[in-house]
Amino acid sequence: MKSPASQFEMREPRLCQIVCKTALTHQEAKDFREKIDDEYRINMILDNLPLVVPIRSLLDDHDAPTSYQLGVHVGIKGQYAGSNEEKHFIYNHLSFLVKYHKDENTDLARIVGFEVKPFSTKHEYDGEWKENETRLKTCDPHSRRLVVDSDSPQEVEAGKEIIFTYDVNFEESDIKWASRWDSYLLMTDDQIHWFSIVNSLMIVLFLSGMLAMIMLRTLYRDISKYNQLETQEEAQEETGWKLVHGDVFRPPARAGTLCVFVGTGVQFLGMLLVTLLFAILGLLSPSNRGGLMTAMLLVWAFMGVLAGYAAARLYRGFRGSEWKAVAMRTALAFPGAAFAVFFVLNALIWGERSSGAVPFTTMTALVLLWFGISVPLVFVGSYLGFKRPAATEDYPVRTNKIPRPIPEQPWYMNPAMSVLIGGILPFGAVFIELFFILTSIWLHQFYYIFGFLFLVFAILVVTCAEIAVVLCYFQLCGEDYEWWWRSYLTAGSSALYLFLYAAFYFFTKLDITKVVSGVLYFGYMLIASAAFFVLTGTIGFYACFWFTRLIYSSVKID
Structure with a gap:
């Protein structure tokens, strides 16, 4: 659409500009209805700013900041004229608002905002169709006002002509060009993010308490007892994690x-x-x-x-x-x-x-x-x-040539059980922030709060390290020295919960019906979950590696 009517100049308002007139075929009407059902959006860019739809608060709070939806929907689905049947209506009139900041010293202006309000209206005109010169009854630029009859929306129907129009208004703004993205990235749900941080901190404090109890009380008592063993008979009766000192650093399978x-x-x-x-x-x-x-x-x-x-x-x-x-x-x-x-x-x-x-x-x-x-x-x-x-x-201790047998473990220390338990808390520390990340990726929302993200990431690192150390200590106390792989899998199993949550998000938040779209979603989330697995697993591994070296270097080994 390169006609003069489909273009606009800076600070030159245009009202009711006709873009084109078309009649949909049966296939085109079907495609439009599918796009409306799937909530497709039209994206435009002006001076590198994306097109957004302002969304006001439902509470009519004038002081509440405006949030923005990226792109404008193709249309809307709903009932009309008292009918119980839902129909599809296309947005065929776009009302653009371009905000600009004017330089105080010159007459130059720079664009700082690009907004739109969509309308669905069944346009009517008098006489013959004369392209851009046609005068519309429902949209009159000569009166310098826009008349949009929302009571007569444009239905998506094969064979019926649709007239696409738009208007452009310019508004001077106090926003400077360097700050023009601030309002776009303004988040109205900071309280939810802070709730996520507090929730994660509570998990960290809980794990830190357990770790402090192990390190300051149990380990201190164990180390003191082991170092006070003087006779050979006493040394042979030792139990717990010291007993496997000759195998704890044996290379894993x-x-x-x-x-x-x-x-x-x-x-x-x-x-x-x-x-x-x-x-x-x-x-x-x-x-x-x-x-x-x-x-x-x-x-x-x-x-x-x-x-x-x-x-x-x-x-x-x-x-x-x-x-x-x-x-x-x-x-x-x-x-x-x-x-x-x-x-x-x-x-x-x-x-x-x-x-x-x-x-x-x-x-x-x-x-x-x-x-x-x-x-x-x-x-x-x-x-x-x-x-x-x-x-x-x-390594603080030598490895024996012959590995000692591992005694039978209680059911709760079964490798599969401990691994699955270990992944719950790291996932719980990040799942609220994960919701916003998934929303920004799959529902086209802005996400630029990297300060919150960094805090959550730091909490994730601490949580993975602490849960891996706690379970590693219990494993060694059970005289099970095969901790290498389990320390990795304990924290890394949080990726399993991440993928399950992604599946839950798919079926509850996304209205994806096409097979290709579903394959794309689960394919990309599989890659993300695999990356999360190697990340959290590595954090848990190095935490246990440090922990085992620390405790075995603190006791006297003959």
Whole structure:
């Protein structure tokens, strides 16, 4: 639509501008009804500002800030003229409001707001259709006023003509250009976010209390008792976690795989910390669309050196020698699986001829970023980590040649039971904030409160570490020394609850009926849950690794 009527100039109001007239075919009418049922939105951009619909408070509170909906719906579904049958009505008239800030010294102005109010009206006109010169009865620009008859909405019906119109008004604003995004990003639910923080803090305090009791009372008593054992007979009667000191640092089964998972988790941890720091400092402006995702991918690639270093150093501690194979798996395993899922999902979007599909050039750029930067840096980090002194030199006790048998454990210390229990509290610390993140991704809401997000992330780190340490202590007291994998899975199992919550959110909050859309949702949430698994699992692993070294270095071992 490049006709003069479909364009507007700065500070030149236009009323009732006709864009076009069309008659829908049966297929087009069906498509429009489906789009209205699925709540599709029309997105526009003016001077890099997205089109928004202002939403006032239902409580008629004039002091309450206005929230904004990103994009305008295609139409609305409802009853009309006393009929019990629901019909589909299309928004065929858009009333734009462009806010601008005028410079005090010059006559220049800059756009600081782009809002719209949609209307559905059945336009009527006199005489013959003369394109832009047609005079509409329902929308009269000559009277300098807009007449929109909301009692006669435009129904989506095959064969009936629809006239699309718009008007543009300009309003001077005190908002400066540098602050024009502030009102868009204004959150009206800060109290809910603070409730999320308080809820998470209560979980942390509960775990901290348990940990303090273990560390300050139980462990202190155990260490004092073990160090006071003087005779050989007393030493042979020792029980509890000291009894497995000769096996507690025995390399686990599939040690190389564990190193790969830990290295990938370190890469995610570094990426999130750096990205959140940039976001809090305001370096990731929302005006730069896609800037956050671009920053995350770039930081991920450069964090490959930390992933390789962490994986190789841990592998050296397990007395492994094939560090190149571990480095290769660290560089390719998780990114390869994520890229494969992403490629399949993107192929589905291509098949639907959606504009949201990632272009082939962008996919090529991602592959080059992966193999050109991330993979080499992983090998550099692995070389540095493997050449450093072995981590076994830092272990406080020696490992016996023959492993001791593990006694039968009570039902509540069953590996599956303890792992599933361990993931509940970390998920509980973040699930409220997770709701807002899912809403911003799938329901097109603004999310730019990275200060809250950083606090929740810090609480998540503390919660994962504490729950892993508590359960690890109980495991060692039961003379079960196979803690390596369980410490990882204990905190990492929170990803299972995240995926289950994503499924719950899908069926309760989203009205997705198409198979492709459902596959896209669960595919992307599967990638997010896998990333959450390696992140939280790595946090729990390192917390237990520190804890075991600490307690076994505090007792006298002959």
